[in-house]
Amino acid sequence: MSMTTILQHCLTGISLGGAYALIAIGYTLVYGILRLINFAHGDIFMMAGYFMIFALTSFPWPIAILITLVVTTLMGIGIERAAYKPLRSAPRMSIMISAIGVSYLLQNLSTYLFTAIPRGYPEIPFLKKIFQMGELSASFVTILTPILTIILVVILMILVNKTKTGMAMRAVSKDFETAKLMGININRVISVTFAIGSFLAGVGSILYFTDRMSVTPFSGTLPGLKCFVAAVFGGIGNIPGAVVGGFFIGIVETLLVALGYSTFSDAFTFFLLIVMLLVRPTGLFGEKTVEKV
Amino acid sequence: MKEILLKTEHITMQFGGVVAVDDLNIEIEKDRITALIGPNGAGKTTAFNVITGGYQPSNGRVTFDDLVIGENYPRSKMKKIYNGTYKTPFEKQVVNTPDKITRLGMARTFQNIRLFKDLTVFENVLIAKHCHIKAGLFRSTFMLNREEEAKMLEDTEALLERVGLLANRDEKSSSLPYGKQRRLEIARALATGPKLLLLDEPAAGMNPKETEELSLFIKEIKESFNLTVFLIEHHMNLVMDISDTIYVLDYGKTIAQGTPAEVQNDPAVIRAYLGVDEA
Amino acid sequence: MLKIKRNHLYSIIVLTLLMVFLYWLNANRLQNGMLVSVLQKGVILALVAVSMNLLNGFTGLFSLGQAGFMSIGAYTTAILLIPVQNLDGVYYMNGVHPAIRAFKMMVASSPEFIQIIFPFIALLLGGLLAAFAAAIVGIAVLRLKSDYLAIATLGLSEIVRAIFSSPQFDQVTNGSYGLNKIPNFPPMLWGAIPSLITPFIVVSICIVFIVFLIKSSYGRAFKAIREDEIAAEAMGINLFKHKSMSFIISSFFSAIAGGLLAMYMRSIEAKTFSITLTYDILLIVVIGGIGSVTGSVLSAFLVTAAKEWWLRFFDQPLLIGSWQVPLFRTGFRMVIFSILLMIVVLIYRRGIMGTNEFSWDRILKRLKFKRSKEGGKK
Ligand SMILES: Nc1ncnc2c1ncn2[C@@H]1O[C@H](COP(=O)(O)OP(=O)(O)OP(=O)(O)O)[C@@H](O)[C@H]1O
Ligand SMILES: [Mg+2]
Numbered sequence: 001m002s003m004t005t006i007l008q009h010c011l012t013g014i015s016l017g018g019a020y021a022l023i024a025i026g027y028t029l030v031y032g033i034l035r036l037i038n039f040a041h042g043d044i045f046m047m048a049g050y051f052m053i054f055a056l057t058s059f060p061w062p063i064a065i066l067i068t069l070v071v072t073t074l075m076g077i078g079i080e081r082a083a084y085k086p087l088r089s090a091p092r093m094s095i096m097i098s099a100i101g102v103s104y105l106l107q108n109l110s111t112y113l114f115t116a117i118p119r120g121y122p123e124i125p126f127l128k129k130i131f132q133m134g135e136l137s138a139s140f141v142t143i144l145t146p147i148l149t150i151i152l153v154v155i156l157m158i159l160v161n162k163t164k165t166g167m168a169m170r171a172v173s174k175d176f177e178t179a180k181l182m183g184i185n186i187n188r189v190i191s192v193t194f195a196i197g198s199f200l201a202g203v204g205s206i207l208y209f210t211d212r213m214s215v216t217p218f219s220g221t222l223p224g225l226k227c228f229v230a231a232v233f234g235g236i237g238n239i240p241g242a243v244v245g246g247f248f249i250g251i252v253e254t255l256l257v258a259l260g261y262s263t264f265s266d267a268f269t270f271f272l273l274i275v276m277l278l279v280r281p282t283g284l285f286g287e288k289t290v291e292k293v
Numbered sequence: 294m295k296e297i298l299l300k301t302e303h304i305t306m307q308f309g310g311v312v313a314v315d316d317l318n319i320e321i322e323k324d325r326i327t328a329l330i331g332p333n334g335a336g337k338t339t340a341f342n343v344i345t346g347g348y349q350p351s352n353g354r355v356t357f358d359d360l361v362i363g364e365n366y367p368r369s370k371m372k373k374i375y376n377g378t379y380k381t382p383f384e385k386q387v388v389n390t391p392d393k394i395t396r397l398g399m400a401r402t403f404q405n406i407r408l409f410k411d412l413t414v415f416e417n418v419l420i421a422k423h424c425h426i427k428a429g430l431f432r433s434t435f436m437l438n439r440e441e442e443a444k445m446l447e448d449t450e451a452l453l454e455r456v457g458l459l460a461n462r463d464e465k466s467s468s469l470p471y472g473k474q475r476r477l478e479i480a481r482a483l484a485t486g487p488k489l490l491l492l493d494e495p496a497a498g499m500n501p502k503e504t505e506e507l508s509l510f511i512k513e514i515k516e517s518f519n520l521t522v523f524l525i526e527h528h529m530n531l532v533m534d535i536s537d538t539i540y541v542l543d544y545g546k547t548i549a550q551g552t553p554a555e556v557q558n559d560p561a562v563i564r565a566y567l568g569v570d571e572a
Numbered sequence: 573m574l575k576i577k578r579n580h581l582y583s584i585i586v587l588t589l590l591m592v593f594l595y596w597l598n599a600n601r602l603q604n605g606m607l608v609s610v611l612q613k614g615v616i617l618a619l620v621a622v623s624m625n626l627l628n629g630f631t632g633l634f635s636l637g638q639a640g641f642m643s644i645g646a647y648t649t650a651i652l653l654i655p656v657q658n659l660d661g662v663y664y665m666n667g668v669h670p671a672i673r674a675f676k677m678m679v680a681s682s683p684e685f686i687q688i689i690f691p692f693i694a695l696l697l698g699g700l701l702a703a704f705a706a707a708i709v710g711i712a713v714l715r716l717k718s719d720y721l722a723i724a725t726l727g728l729s730e731i732v733r734a735i736f737s738s739p740q741f742d743q744v745t746n747g748s749y750g751l752n753k754i755p756n757f758p759p760m761l762w763g764a765i766p767s768l769i770t771p772f773i774v775v776s777i778c779i780v781f782i783v784f785l786i787k788s789s790y791g792r793a794f795k796a797i798r799e800d801e802i803a804a805e806a807m808g809i810n811l812f813k814h815k816s817m818s819f820i821i822s823s824f825f826s827a828i829a830g831g832l833l834a835m836y837m838r839s840i841e842a843k844t845f846s847i848t849l850t851y852d853i854l855l856i857v858v859i860g861g862i863g864s865v866t867g868s869v870l871s872a873f874l875v876t877a878a879k880e881w882w883l884r885f886f887d888q889p890l891l892i893g894s895w896q897v898p899l900f901r902t903g904f905r906m907v908i909f910s911i912l913l914m915i916v917v918l919i920y921r922r923g924i925m926g927t928n929e930f931s932w933d934r935i936l937k938r939l940k941f942k943r944s945k946e947g948g949k950k
Contacts, residue, residue, distance in 0.1 A: 113903075
């Protein structure tokens with residue numbers, strides 16, 4: 001492989017990684033607060049893909065994007081209210097099963113509504129514009145993704161560290177029970193968390209599908225699981241960790257595909273997960289804790 | 294001559310920067326009742342966890358029945374941040390999981406009752422008999438160990454009778470009243486056939502009458518099961534009544550030890566319990 | 573004592589009736605194609621569901637690796653059983669590995685007795701291979717806490733799938749083309765048990781084993797781990813050893829079910845064993861009641877019948893007079909099904925059976941209770 005092809009693949013990888021990073025944040029935030037692997041998160045991302053397809057048939061792209069993001073965010077909040085809130089005091093296994101159930105429902109619902117045949121993802125002209133940099137060529141979205149990701153993460157970090165809601169989020173994720181006793185409105189914090197997570201998944205969805213050009217009801221499953229791995233890799237509950245994890249997995253996956261190991265690119269992610277859980281279960285940036293007896 | 298069943302040497306347990314147990318040296322004499330007391334957060338439960346294998350000490354050694362069951366020295370990160378009073382590191386690392394230590398003859402109860410909540414009283418005790426099972430999984434599944442199984446059932450029945458829970462045999466353990474739950478937890482520990490019984494605040498949440506009953510109960514089972522008892526307790530009446538030796542912890546350090554009478558009049562103990570100002 | 577005898581009698585009667593029914597079904601299989609296929613698939617899924625329940629419901633290990641272990645069983649069985657004369661047709665793209673062909677030639681020329689029991693040997697080998705894999709993998713993942721275990725086992729099952737579909741193993745697994753021409757169920761006892769009934773017998777033996785295991789001292793230890801790991805460990809139960817046992821046995825039986833599924837479907841591909849399959853089985857377990865073997869079995873039949881048969885009409889356009897009922901079209905069945913599932917998850921959390929098991933005493937009590945209530949009304 002020549003240097004140019006390697007760089008070209010890296011560029012693609014970084015772009016994919018950016019989308020992964022945005023989705024991974026949703027997992028990390030929710031896990032931080034509810035200790036729940038939100039199995040439906042990948043499907044929210046998939047649904048956002050369909051929302052965009054339909055919004056673009058009747059609206060110009062800026063409005064379509066806005067609609068997609070709003071609807072996705074509302075859907076995230078709605079799912080939490082309907083499927084997770086009633087189980088707040090139930091064992092963790094039940095709420096995880098509920099998440100799997102929601103994922104199942106969303107997949108079946110979208111198969112019913114949109115059929116299992118892949119739908120073409122509409123092109124937003126300016127995103128698809130090709131840029132030439134020396135021998136490298138890239139569409140605008142490839143360059144935009146990592147930049148946008150970084151900007152959004154910075155905004156999110158400011159939000160979490162400087163605002164009152166953000167502090168409440170951190171308090172809840174540190175110690176759920178104590179935060180409750182301190183009078184923090186847990187339900188509001190959880191709703192905000194799901195809103196942020198779903199919003200970012202919506203943005204990630206637009207960036208991801210613009211590059212991939214079609215959506216099916218099952219498009220969310222594997223990327224979803226991979227992004228969870230990214231979150232674990234970076235240290236679950238840790239936002240910058242999720243971003244690093246997302247980029248890392250995106251780049252490695254792209255390189256593996258380029259090297260002809262595409263069947264193993266998914267397997268690699270899970271291999272990484274298992275190794276990570278064994279060697280450093282708290283992830284790259286997570287803190288170590290001892291369980292109290 | 295006195296016979297030592299359990300000995301801890303310079304046990305130090307440090308979590309991050311917090312030294313929860315600092316240089317603990319305990320000797321528990323066989324057939325006696327030894328108590329560990331101290332204000333909240335003194336490190337009593339932590340000491341139990343180190344002894345029973347739940348935690349690995351940062352430094353120190355635990356010997357049970359002349360066998361070193363746990364030993365450690367500050368390693369890797371702990372080496373840098375180790376802040377115990379006893380500085381000399383031990384040499385070896387001996388790790389035993391809690392189940393192994395239980396099978397060696399040490400059983401415990403928990404401060405915040407940990408019964409098998411959805412299972413019946415009978416099952417709770419029966420399960421504790423499993424640790425000494427001889428039959429393997431297949432023999433047991435195909436019921437080829439009928440004798441052994443029958444003996445397990447019989448022993449469980451007898452034990453429940455002995456502790457006065459036979460009437461509650463088939464009740465769900467979580468539906469028992471609080472006092473009986475404590476009793477069941479002790480029965481379950483007894484079912485593992487221990488030489489040393491560790492009780493973590495067995496009288497917590499009990500009224501004076503119940504506490505008195507418990508005190509009798511402990512003495513009784515000590516005699517009939519040939520036990521050595523090591524207990525943590527806040528109820529001073531109970532402690533003073535039944536203990537032969539008392540150790541007092543405060544902020545992880547042993548501030549006094551001796552007979553109930555000695556400890557009761559020790560100025561350091563009074564200070565720890567009443568606060569520094571009044572000393 | 574009398575009661576136990578009476579219950580035994582009832583059980584024998586019911587079992588006899590079931591056998592009579594199965595023989596009747598065998599004689600009339602052509603008219604009852606749907607029933608046969610639903611019952612066979614149901615019984616196979618029942619075995620996977622029960623083995624998943626052994627882990628999730630009885631040992632408290634939330635594992636999502638079922639599909640992976642099933643695929644190990646399915647592929648082993650399929651590779652061993654595809655007849656030697658069909659090899660070239662099946663592996664038409666990349667050819668078959670010479671060792672496989674040689675092995676098949678050897679089996680084909682072995683004594684007849686071996687050939688007759690060979691399908692069962694193949695099932696067993698699949699199971700053992702999966703058990704072996706579980707033993708190795710268990711060392712790594714069983715230390716993990718609940719949800720991490722879930723995602724790690726899910727990942728493992730994806731890794732297995734990637735291996736089976738990878739071009740590097742084309743000559744063994746036929747890569748992404750999958751395997752076909754897998755022989756149907758073999759008959760048992762020299763034909764006394766026709767092939768249609770074989771899966772029922774095999775699954776029954778497996779489930780009886782699991783039930784006995786759950787009732788044994790080891791099963792009780794599993795339950796203790798489910799209830800409270802720390803307390804179980806303090807009672808002298810070696811967590812790793814017992815979790816491994818449960819994991820290995822569950823994987824073994826999942827693989828047996830996988831092998832049976834291969835015989836049932838006659839053709840498999842790596843996609844068959846995707847995450848969705850694990851989810852389907854989890855849903856059966858949840859609907860049946862986590863921690864109830866009876867529940868898993870009932871639910872496996874109900875869910876399979878509902879999905880593949882009773883709810884079919886939701887997928888067809890429905891005309892009442894000349895009015896086309898809206899909503900009824902492809903995919904609606906699965907939506908209804910998902911909604912039912914969410915209702916169970918959110919409202920009827922105990923599923924069909926909760927943690928109860930089938931017992932004559934319970935049923936008789938119910939019946940008596942009903943009768944006395946009706947009597948009261950009069
Ligand atoms: N796993 C752990 N990680 C960090 N700190 C711990 C851990 N376990 C105990 N500690 C700390 O060690 C100190 C001693 O706690 P411990 O539970 O042993 O006290 P105790 O004497 O049993 O108190 P109580 O009477 O309230 O039960 C406390 O400051 C506690 O916060
Ligand atoms: Mg304590």
